[in-house]
Amino acid sequence: MAAVSLSVSTVKPLGDRVFVKVTAAEEKTAGGLYLPDTAKEKPQVGEVVALGPGKRNDDGSRQELEVKVGDKVLYSKYAGTDVKLGTEEYVLLSEKDILAVVS
Numbered sequence: 503m504a505a506v507s508l509s510v511s512t513v514k515p516l517g518d519r520v521f522v523k524v525t526a527a528e529e530k531t532a533g534g535l536y537l538p539d540t541a542k543e544k545p546q547v548g549e550v551v552a553l554g555p556g557k558r559n560d561d562g563s564r565q566e567l568e569v570k571v572g573d574k575v576l577y578s579k580y581a582g583t584d585v586k587l588g589t590e591e592y593v594l595l596s597e598k599d600i601l602a603v604v605s
Contacts, residue, residue: 510587515554518597520569522548522577523590547604548593549574557597567597576602 515521525547550573556564569575581599585592 513552513585513587515552515594517554518557518565518567519554520550520567520595520597520600521552522575522593522595523551524548524593544579546579547574547576551592569597569600569603573603574605575600576604
C-alpha cells in the first residue's frame with residue numbers, strides 16, 4: 503500500500519473507486535491508558551466523501567455503487583492507497599475492499 507501527499511482541492515475517483523475520510527485512531531485504551539503513535543492500530547472506519555461513476559459492465563453500461571456519500575464504512579485493513587490532503591487523511595479504495603456500512 504502506498505501513501506501519497508497531494509496539494510489539490512478536489513479528488514474525483516474513477517471507475518468503482520471510493521474516496522474515504524479516515525476516522526481518527528483511538529488515543530487511549532478502554533482502561534484509560536494513552537497509546538503512543540507506534541502502538542496505535544491503523545483505522546479501518548471512515549466516511550465516504552466521493553464516489554466514482556461505477557464499474558463498466560460487458561454491455562458498456564455502468565453498475566451503480568452500493569455505498570453513497572456520507573456513509574460510514576468499514577474497510578479492509580491493508581486495502582487502498584493512503585492520501586493526505588493538507589492535515590486530513592483519506593484512503594482511496596476499490597468498492598470490493600469495503601466490508602460493511604456501519605452506523
